[in-house]
Amino acid sequence: MAAAPRERSPFLGLLPLPERTAVTQALRTETVGGLVLLTAAVAALIWANTPWSGAYERIRDFHFGIPALGLDLSVGHWTADGLLAVFFLVAGIELKRELVVGELRTPATAALPVIAAICGMVVPAALYATTATVTGGSMDGWAVPMATDIAFALAVLAILSTHLPAALRAFLLTLAVVDDLGAILIIAVFFTSDLNPAALAGAFAGLVVFHLLQRYRVTGWWWYAPLGVTIWALMYNGGVHATVAGVAMGLILRTTRDEDEGETTSPAERTSHLLHPFSAGVAVPLFALFAAGVSVSTTALGEVFTRPEPLGVVIGLVVGKTVGIFAGTYLAARFTRARLNPDLAWADVFALAVLAGIGFTVALLIGELAFPDPAGADTVKAAVLIGSVIAALLAAMLLRRRNRVYRRLYEEENRDDDHDGIPDIYQHPRPTTAPRAANDN
Numbered sequence: 001m002a003a004a005p006r007e008r009s010p011f012l013g014l015l016p017l018p019e020r021t022a023v024t025q026a027l028r029t030e031t032v033g034g035l036v037l038l039t040a041a042v043a044a045l046i047w048a049n050t051p052w053s054g055a056y057e058r059i060r061d062f063h064f065g066i067p068a069l070g071l072d073l074s075v076g077h078w079t080a081d082g083l084l085a086v087f088f089l090v091a092g093i094e095l096k097r098e099l100v101v102g103e104l105r106t107p108a109t110a111a112l113p114v115i116a117a118i119c120g121m122v123v124p125a126a127l128y129a130t131t132a133t134v135t136g137g138s139m140d141g142w143a144v145p146m147a148t149d150i151a152f153a154l155a156v157l158a159i160l161s162t163h164l165p166a167a168l169r170a171f172l173l174t175l176a177v178v179d180d181l182g183a184i185l186i187i188a189v190f191f192t193s194d195l196n197p198a199a200l201a202g203a204f205a206g207l208v209v210f211h212l213l214q215r216y217r218v219t220g221w222w223w224y225a226p227l228g229v230t231i232w233a234l235m236y237n238g239g240v241h242a243t244v245a246g247v248a249m250g251l252i253l254r255t256t257r258d259e260d261e262g263e264t265t266s267p268a269e270r271t272s273h274l275l276h277p278f279s280a281g282v283a284v285p286l287f288a289l290f291a292a293g294v295s296v297s298t299t300a301l302g303e304v305f306t307r308p309e310p311l312g313v314v315i316g317l318v319v320g321k322t323v324g325i326f327a328g329t330y331l332a333a334r335f336t337r338a339r340l341n342p343d344l345a346w347a348d349v350f351a352l353a354v355l356a357g358i359g360f361t362v363a364l365l366i367g368e369l370a371f372p373d374p375a376g377a378d379t380v381k382a383a384v385l386i387g388s389v390i391a392a393l394l395a396a397m398l399l400r401r402r403n404r405v406y407r408r409l410y411e412e413e414n415r416d417d418d419h420d421g422i423p424d425i426y427q428h429p430r431p432t433t434a435p436r437a438a439n440d441n
Contacts (some may be wrong), residue, residue: 018327020272030159032152033281034151034155037284038152039144044056045385046404047293048295048296049295060076061076062288069237075290079283080287082232082242083283086279089247089250089275089281091177091246095178095180096250111336112329114178117178117182118144120328120353123386124318127311127316128316128320129317132308132312141366141367144303144384150173151361152358152388153172153355153395154169154172156355161409172355183366199234200235200238205236207231210228231248233376287361287364303382304382314387314390318425320357325353329349330346345402354394
């Protein structure tokens with residue numbers, strides 16, 4: 001007798017309540033931070049294109065620090081190398097949480113978003129390389145269009161007032177987390193120079209101490225803050241981009257509670273709760289303020305679409321991200337046991353793939369690393385801004401078209417008629433119905 005076929009798992013269906021709660025809390029902070037980020041980027045663009053642009057450049061290029069420790073940096077470099085280390089520390093914590101208790105904890109659930117994210121990195125890089133090869137440009141910027149900026153994407157969603165279901169937001173967050181991991185690996189492997197073995201050994205020793213403090217349940221910020229700053233400084237002086245230190249420490253932090261020790265929250269949760277608002281509301285916007293200030297003249301805009309490097313970035317973000325993520329998601333669902341939530345349609349996944357073409361913070365960082373020359377860096381930065389704006393506008397049109405569907409699903413997910421703090425859908429699941437999304441436009 002033939003065995004009954006196994007039921008296919010839902011893709012973009014109802015999230016488990018603990019996962020939904022964690023995602024909602026994380027995205028709430030990212031949304032507010034995204035609005036601040038958007039404001040900072042607009043302010044930088046306006047400031048850099050006014051008669052006071054000279055003041056902007058003087059502030060950005062002003063140096064301070066401790067030269068004896070190799071830390072005499074400009075304001076722009078402090079925001080890129082210092083403040084973004086906090087951003088990547090939070091990203092490392094989120095990645096660790098996803099690997100331990102989130103969507104990436106089992107191969108079956110991780111396969112689809114990981115494949116989608118990898119395709120969303122490979123295809124943009126391939127399109128950039130093709131554009132550069134055909135037009136005789138430089139291959140140095142191949143990694144620029146690979147990253148998705150979750151904060152900027154959520155800011156677009158907030159401005160649209162779209163009620164995107166939690167599963168779609170969680171999928172976008174997971175894509176961004178895997179993107180961040182890919183970006184930090186690229187930065188660590190391809191953008192290192194003049195390695196200092198002694199400093200790197202010191203940074204590694206510091207990470208070992210950090211791990212031991214976690215292992216033996218040592219608490220107290222006075223242990224971790226000085227150690228973290230020391231690891232960061234040694235990593236910077238070791239020739240590896242200092243943001244790698246942030247990710248490494250985030251991955252080391254424990255994400256599970258030790259009930260025997262009476263912990264109500266894990267060290268990772270406490271650290272994320274403390275640093276996430278600073279990362280989203282201060283660190284990333286300040287980086288944007290001093291990274292997004294490029295001259296936007298008719299000549300500069302023309303160069304974006306006529307020079308191979310910036311053109312490759314725009315094509316990679318707008319076309320590459322969309323094709324890569326959508327194709328990766330569709331093929332992964334087609335050849336695994338996943339089936340699309342019947343309340344949604346593949347048009348929703350496509351819109352999300354377009355939205356993922358917003359590659360702001362990490363794309364700007366990689367652009368600075370790939371093109372040290374200010375003129376080349378400014379053109380690539382302009383391409384990142386233009387590509388992100390195009391992706392945002394296209395995604396806005398697609399998402400607004402489906403907003404009535406999202407509003408209905410959002411209201412169902414959040415209805416709590418008995419006021420017990422738990423959405424009713426988790427207590428009284430509605431029966432599976434035939435697909436309705438296609439007829440609810």
